[in-house]
Amino acid sequence: MTGTPRAALVAGEASGDLLGGLFLEGMRQRWPQLQSFGIGGEQMMRHGFEPWWPYEKLAVRGYAEVLRHYREIVGIRNRLRERLQQERPDVFIGVDAPDFNLGLEEDLRRGGIKTVHFVCPSIWAWRMNRVHKLQRACDHVLCIFPFEPELLAKHGVAATYVGHPLANVIPMDADRAAARRLLGVPMEGEVIALLPGSRASEIEAMTPRFLAAAALLQKSRPNAWFVLPAMPALQSRISQLARSGPSPRHLNIVTAQSHAALAACDVTLVASGTATLEAALFKRPMVISYHTHWVTYALMKPRHLQPWVGLPNILCGEFIVPELLQANAKPDLLCGALTEWLDSPDRMLSVQQRFRDLHQLLKRDTARLATDAIQQVLAS
Template sequence: MTAPRVAMVAGEASGDLLASLLLQGLQARWPAVAAHGIGGPRMRERGFDAWWPSDRLAVHGYSFEVLRRLAGLVAIRRALRSRLLRERPDVFIGVDAPDFNLGLEADLRAAGVKTVHFVCPSIWAWRPERVEKIRRSAEHVLCLFPFEPALLAQHGIAATYVGHPLANVIPRVPDQAAARRALGLSQDAPVLALLPGSRRAEVHYLAPAFFDAAALIHQAQHAIKMIVPALPALRARIVQQLEARGLGAVVQVVEGRSHEVLAACDVTLIASGTATLEAALFKRPMVIAYRMHPLSWRLMRRKQLQPWVGLPNILCRDFVVPELLQDAATPQALAAATLQWFDARTQAPDTIHALVQRFDALHQSLQRNTPQLAADAIEKILVR
């Protein structure tokens, strides 16, 4: 068949990464494939025509923050829908961002455009009512986790498990020494990676507690080196907060390079989200934390279906790493939980080894040829 015309929407940095890997598979299948819509820098590197940047879709929380930005998001979706209905791509692929994409997919599908959703919304964790919206919106769902297709099939939704692209991007045995050389870190010093989120609102709610905890950790163990990977748009704010706490010369800030930072560190204090799965694939002990607007937190908690929030814990179905959420995410608690991992490196190495083994088994379960499997599924939809 001839190269298809593909429209895509990816929100935030994680969606940009996933979509770029999907584009890799489509371009291997159809070198002349044309793709456009909403995307980020990784997608643009693959020739994607971004009509809007993906960071325009980045929102934080369950309702309050979304409501504040609702008018802008609705305007973008309305303009995008009108353009796609005029140009009628062969297939529309919504990559994550379900609050934005599912409604758009439903409108396009009703108009006869084929629709695929990449990343099953976490109906197994919270907001199970979304399953009805998925059924209306997506002809097919590409799933990252092996248990999801059977769950969707119970609701009459066609799906394919394609593995998690990150499991192929991240090596089974990370080269910590090389990452430290690249970042200018000592080979011998203990290293803590601080990842307070990739969204402005996440940094707003989490960075103060993370950096107050960093100050406490520095007081307790001066030998621990600390590093923060920051998106370019957030770097100035992060540097300002560190300097306000007298940590400007203590905490190294690098632009981007989060995978190098996770490969280099011994422990990470990290915001709940896709980055926690990345940390697990790098086999790093972690403390997961999250804070959001209090109203968003109350609404989310009512819809939570499992006792875990962090992806490593959800996938392992156990509290393999600590979670400190909302009011529990105090600087003192974050510092204490983080220091426990550093103490375990010398006092209880079997604990670290057991965690690494568990994360390695998780890595193997997620490792598939994602670009090819996704392209296979999309081709079947196109020829129907």
């Protein structure tokens, strides 16, 4: 095709909205009059995106949690499919959310709409059988990790390594002092960022554990400060949880500002997910944790192909940061792991250098590489 494309996008959670916003920024640099619509949030709307549904409608995780929202999610996907088949966008771009997007992409591609999937599903970590769905669903996959295109090529899936958009946004050396001034925490002394997740189910499962761990740490480190960035829709619930259970004395609950919290902190306690990679790009030592419904955990654990769940550990190929999951996601163990970091400055410096090397690896001209690949898809 020639001229400006019309693009449909679907992001299914806060991290996808962030990636989608960065992606749309690059697309609009190439196509200033780009029309985009679908499912997304505030970050995507900043670049002219028209949301037909907010991403929060899809932001559930795990088998047990999805079952409770199954009918609503399926209804949204069916109505979205019908509308897209009528609108006929030039390209559909699924931003992560493979459980929702891949089936939709398969139907749209069968109907003659070009499909691109942004962020290769973690087939190298679990559910390798998804590669067959990628074959059917995607004209092209945009990969954020360098080893993925070769793996996909072995299965006949066209793919391009575009780097990770966050590696271009997050500075190599964050301004810690400026972040601390912004968040209102002391310029000197220890600051710990608490990142319990962005979904309502994660907040309920992880926030009490993280706050209890912080309360224990406060006893041994009375001058430490804790910063907890909260999505606006979940901030009141987080504040309620802080009032109703164990919580540290020095706690700042701030609206959004997760990047400021990571820039300001010395170490972070973070729920497994995209935030762990963000923490690595900020060069922050971390303790990764997660706890989910026992049914979800029992179904997922046998399908996992690697010993790690945290992205920094997966990308480095070893446990460079601790992972305390499920039965080990206990406040005393979390507190102990944070204490080990704070008491080991040489270890902190070593992991920061590993994260610097990782940042260099992921930093590419993502906007150009991604839009080049989309242009080739549109021209094919």
